[in-house]
Amino acid sequence: MAVKGPEESTRPATIDADVSTLRFITCGSVDDGKSTLIGRLLHESKCIFDDQLQAIETDSKQYGTQGERIDFALLVDGLQAEREQGITIDVAYRFFSTEKRKFIVADTPGHEQYTRNMATGASTAELAILLVDARKGVLTQTRRHSRIVAMMGIRHVVLAINKMDMVGFDLAIFNAIEAEYREFCSELKFSSLLAIPLSALEGDNISQRSPNTLWYLGPTLIECLNAIEVDTDDHAATLDTPMRLPIQYINRPHQDFRAACGRIAAGELKVGQRVSILPSGVRATVKEIFVGERAFAMQSKGESVAVTFAGDVDVSRGDVIASADFPAEAADQFEARLLWMAERPMIPGRPYWLKLHCKEVTATITEIKYCVDVDTGTHLASKTLALNEIAMVNISLSQPVVFEPYSRNRTLGGFILIDKLTAETVGAGMIEFALRRASNIQWQKLEINRQAREFIKQQTASCIWFTGLSGAGKSTIANLLEKRLHADGRHTYILDGDNVRHGLNRDLGFTEADRVENIRRVGEVAKLMVDAGLIVLVSFISPYESERLLARALFAEGKFVEVYVDAPLEECEKRDAKGLYAKARRGELKNFTGIDSEYQPPGAPDVHLFTSRMSAEACAKHILDWMG
Amino acid sequence: MNISKVSGLRLLEAESMEIFREAVTTARRPVLMYSIGKDSSVMLHLAKKAFFPATPPFPLLHVDTTWKFREMYAHRTRVAAESGMELIVHTNRAALEAGVNPFSQGSSFYTDVMKTEALKQVLDERQFDVVFGGARRDEEKSRAKERIFSFRGVGHRWDPKVQRPELWNLYNTHVKSGESIRVFPLSNWTELDVWQYIKQEDIPLVPLYFAKERPVVERNGGWIMVDDDRLPLLPGEKPQIRSVRFRTLGCYPLSGAFESVATTLDAVIAETITAQCSERQGRRIDSDRPGSMEKKKQEGYF
Numbered sequence: 001m002a003v004k005g006p007e008e009s010t011r012p013a014t015i016d017a018d019v020s021t022l023r024f025i026t027c028g029s030v031d032d033g034k035s036t037l038i039g040r041l042l043h044e045s046k047c048i049f050d051d052q053l054q055a056i057e058t059d060s061k062q063y064g065t066q067g068e069r070i071d072f073a074l075l076v077d078g079l080q081a082e083r084e085q086g087i088t089i090d091v092a093y094r095f096f097s098t099e100k101r102k103f104i105v106a107d108t109p110g111h112e113q114y115t116r117n118m119a120t121g122a123s124t125a126e127l128a129i130l131l132v133d134a135r136k137g138v139l140t141q142t143r144r145h146s147r148i149v150a151m152m153g154i155r156h157v158v159l160a161i162n163k164m165d166m167v168g169f170d171l172a173i174f175n176a177i178e179a180e181y182r183e184f185c186s187e188l189k190f191s192s193l194l195a196i197p198l199s200a201l202e203g204d205n206i207s208q209r210s211p212n213t214l215w216y217l218g219p220t221l222i223e224c225l226n227a228i229e230v231d232t233d234d235h236a237a238t239l240d241t242p243m244r245l246p247i248q249y250i251n252r253p254h255q256d257f258r259a260a261c262g263r264i265a266a267g268e269l270k271v272g273q274r275v276s277i278l279p280s281g282v283r284a285t286v287k288e289i290f291v292g293e294r295a296f297a298m299q300s301k302g303e304s305v306a307v308t309f310a311g312d313v314d315v316s317r318g319d320v321i322a323s324a325d326f327p328a329e330a331a332d333q334f335e336a337r338l339l340w341m342a343e344r345p346m347i348p349g350r351p352y353w354l355k356l357h358c359k360e361v362t363a364t365i366t367e368i369k370y371c372v373d374v375d376t377g378t379h380l381a382s383k384t385l386a387l388n389e390i391a392m393v394n395i396s397l398s399q400p401v402v403f404e405p406y407s408r409n410r411t412l413g414g415f416i417l418i419d420k421l422t423a424e425t426v427g428a429g430m431i432e433f434a435l436r437r438a439s440n441i442q443w444q445k446l447e448i449n450r451q452a453r454e455f456i457k458q459q460t461a462s463c464i465w466f467t468g469l470s471g472a473g474k475s476t477i478a479n480l481l482e483k484r485l486h487a488d489g490r491h492t493y494i495l496d497g498d499n500v501r502h503g504l505n506r507d508l509g510f511t512e513a514d515r516v517e518n519i520r521r522v523g524e525v526a527k528l529m530v531d532a533g534l535i536v537l538v539s540f541i542s543p544y545e546s547e548r549l550l551a552r553a554l555f556a557e558g559k560f561v562e563v564y565v566d567a568p569l570e571e572c573e574k575r576d577a578k579g580l581y582a583k584a585r586r587g588e589l590k591n592f593t594g595i596d597s598e599y600q601p602p603g604a605p606d607v608h609l610f611t612s613r614m615s616a617e618a619c620a621k622h623i624l625d626w627m628g
Numbered sequence: 629m630n631i632s633k634v635s636g637l638r639l640l641e642a643e644s645m646e647i648f649r650e651a652v653t654t655a656r657r658p659v660l661m662y663s664i665g666k667d668s669s670v671m672l673h674l675a676k677k678a679f680f681p682a683t684p685p686f687p688l689l690h691v692d693t694t695w696k697f698r699e700m701y702a703h704r705t706r707v708a709a710e711s712g713m714e715l716i717v718h719t720n721r722a723a724l725e726a727g728v729n730p731f732s733q734g735s736s737f738y739t740d741v742m743k744t745e746a747l748k749q750v751l752d753e754r755q756f757d758v759v760f761g762g763a764r765r766d767e768e769k770s771r772a773k774e775r776i777f778s779f780r781g782v783g784h785r786w787d788p789k790v791q792r793p794e795l796w797n798l799y800n801t802h803v804k805s806g807e808s809i810r811v812f813p814l815s816n817w818t819e820l821d822v823w824q825y826i827k828q829e830d831i832p833l834v835p836l837y838f839a840k841e842r843p844v845v846e847r848n849g850g851w852i853m854v855d856d857d858r859l860p861l862l863p864g865e866k867p868q869i870r871s872v873r874f875r876t877l878g879c880y881p882l883s884g885a886f887e888s889v890a891t892t893l894d895a896v897i898a899e900t901i902t903a904q905c906s907e908r909q910g911r912r913i914d915s916d917r918p919g920s921m922e923k924k925k926q927e928g929y930f
Contacts, residue, residue, distance in 0.1 A: 092772045095816075119793070249650075257681060261678075291641075302639055303638065355798050416795060
């Protein structure tokens with residue numbers, strides 16, 4: 001029996017109450033020995049008590065897979081169902097400590113169907129121990145788990161090449177597995193990766209340097225866990241990180257006291273600090289900071305505080321207090337990575353509750369951009385998401401929320417989706433970026449102008465001016481573009497030559513003077529609409545360069561986008577959807593552009609589309625990309 | 629440049645406060661399970677911190693089997709008065725009158741009736757939808773797998789196979805009618821964390837946690853305290869005076885003491901670090917049958 005005596009204990013004689021805590025997860029394929037490794041870590045740090053050891057000795061005989069030996073896996077496989085089936089079906093949290101650190105371990109299952117539990121374990125971990133069976137090497141499951149670990153923002157990985165005793169502690173095998181893994185994970189952007197040859201069952205290189213691997217010069221697993229420096233977020237641990245405090249609860253025991261309570265998500269909060277209350281953007285000054293009944297001058301990331309402000313300040317749950325110099329953004333549309341965790345598939349368009357820090361709003365997935373094949377990393381098209389599938393999606397919210405990209409801050413960038421009917425947690429998401437930016441919101445200077453209207457619409461207003469011959473495809477493209485914009489939640493309007501001529505411009509004919517007046521009026525209407533915050537799509541032949549320049553001059557720099565819908569006259573004439581070319585050729589229609597009236601092609605259009613070579617969809621997409 | 633990292637106990641404290649605040653924002657009728665022991669004491673202390681200067685916005689609930697130590701009852705009265713919170717004491721009266729006691733029917737039946745059933749009675753009667761409990765994941769294997777916000781179906785049942793995934797510090801607080809949530813603010817604390825925090829914060833405890841000469845009888849390798857004259861002595865048993873203390877407290881006839889001279893917190897902490905047996909070893913209900921805690925939990929036990 002490979003149980004070491006207490007004289008080899010690494011259990012400390014004293015434990016400082018202020019030692020740091022490292023949270024890590026163990027993952028790997030089925031039977032790579034995860035539970036055995038944790039059992040071993042607990043045992044070697046003397047965190048298994050005699051009565052527990054005795055209990056698993058009894059259990060080992062009944063359920064164990066190690067014959068007469070103690071099956072350490074039984075220490076962590078807690079549920080009766082798991083013991084009977086010899087598998088791990090849920091995340092188990094385990095605790096042990098050394099004189100350097102306290103550890104919280106999430107033991108996560110290797111079975112594919114429990115990917116969601118692995119993501120759960122990884123969400124609060126700073127490091128991952130990824131087990132590989134030395135006999136099997138890097139498997140599909142290893143790659144899958146690595147991608148999930150990377151996606152959840154873990155930057156430090158220990159590659160535990162386990163069961164080295166089964167391959168005679170062969171250096172060549174160890175090197176080959178390490179090399180293969182390093183090559184695979186280069187795309188995953190881990191900030192540290194250490195490979196250690198182990199036998200969890202026999203205890204090699206756990207806390208004691210193994211005499212079987214004299215060729216290995218690195219730290220033992222415990223040494224590594226004791227020493228490694230981890231930061232979950234890129235910037236959150238540095239002084240110059242802007243302060244972020246999501247507000248959880250308003251404490252108002254009586255009229256004279258009102259404190260905003262929450263847990264600091266980044267940076268430092270100080271008495272006297274100027275802050276912005278987001279999303280309103282109202283400025284305030286921190287008056288007092290409490291933890292319980294004690295007042296503090298400063299508190300930093302991780303602390304749960306109660307804050308009061310100088311003067312009357314309107315704050316509520318779901319707001320974020322941010323340093324005034326670097327306020328966070330608010331948005332209601334995001335591109336996000338989404339892990340689906342429910343049996344019922346995710347259907348775009350269906351409303352879910354979205355919870356991000358302390359804010360809960362209604363959300364719908366507007367588009368699945370692509371699914372990620374976690375085994376290979378390739379992108380696949382998909383209309384729905386099934387259990388354990390991961391996708392990049394566009395998500396649209398019922399109201400703006402204050403956020404940061406997940407890679408910058410887990411607290412402000414990680415969200416869950418909750419089914420409105422069953423109340424189950426069905427998805428976990430990580431914000432990549434906002435689809436429309438509304439940075440640095442500052443309401444106090446507010447006039448109701450274009451910017452203000454753009455802000456509540458969460459969009460940038462502009463005039464997209466389509467010019468080109470009749471039949472070139474202007475209206476078709478403008479309609480498709482409007483549909484795409486509308487689906488993204490943008491506010492749009494189309495001004496079409498034919499429609500406007502039925503109303504506003506019905507007094508105008510097709511002489512050159514009337515054409516100029518036609519364009520002038522449409523330009524002015526478009527200008528009013530842009531001022532109202534809309535994205536206006538103007539679809540007019542607008543044959544003369546000078547009038548197009550006139551129209552452009554009505555708009556601020558960058559607000560007028562000239563799109564030249566270019567198709568050869570013969571092509572347009574061949575299409576002739578409305579039969580106008582035929583009429584003009586027969587002389588029944590005078591001053592028809594291209595036949596007996598000139599078309600002046602734009603000298604320098606912002607977007608130039610060749611509809612004889614590109615489909616209308618591709619053209620619409622091209623403009624969308626150009627708009628950003 | 630790294631800032632001073634919030635570490636160890638401060639991080640645990642901050643997390644527990646966050647859990648309390650989150651739970652009450654959506655709860656209709658929250659309640660704190662107060663069992664008078666050290667974990668309940670820490671939990672109450674954290675609740676006070678989370679809501680200071682207000683009184684925590686929920687009552688205390690003690691499910692009383694009537695078999696607690698006398699010192700526990702005295703402590704309960706004192707703590708409830710100081711907290712300014714309402715104290716609800718509930719006993720399964722019908723079972724008590726029918727003669728259920730810790731001796732006659734076995735500890736398992738007794739616990740089920742006097743604790744689990746009694747708890748369900750009062751939760752149903754008062755319609756509590758969020759119940760704070762002091763359970764820790766390091767205590768027992770099935771607890772290691774339980775969520776911080778642990779969902780209970782109709783009839784207070786826990787189904788370990790359909791637990792809601794719990795990512796980051798984002799807790800799903802949605803419940804449907806008839807369902808409830810057990811919330812465990814101490815999930816990530818260890819026994820040692822609890823003791824170190826008690827010392828740091830100077831939290832008052834029942835004196836039974838400290839060694840003192842007490843009248844005891846030896847049963848099944850442990851010491852059972854003769855707290856009053858209700859304890860039936862077995863043939864040959866004679867109370868003797870020993871210096872003992874308790875690591876966990878429950879019903880006195882079922883709580884095993886052990887010999888100790890640790891009369892101070894420092895001495896208790898030193899004993900905790902070098903302990904060779906788990907905390908719950910003195911608890912007899914955990915080990916009556918394999919997976920017994922998991923079964924009790926499924927039926928609604930804390």
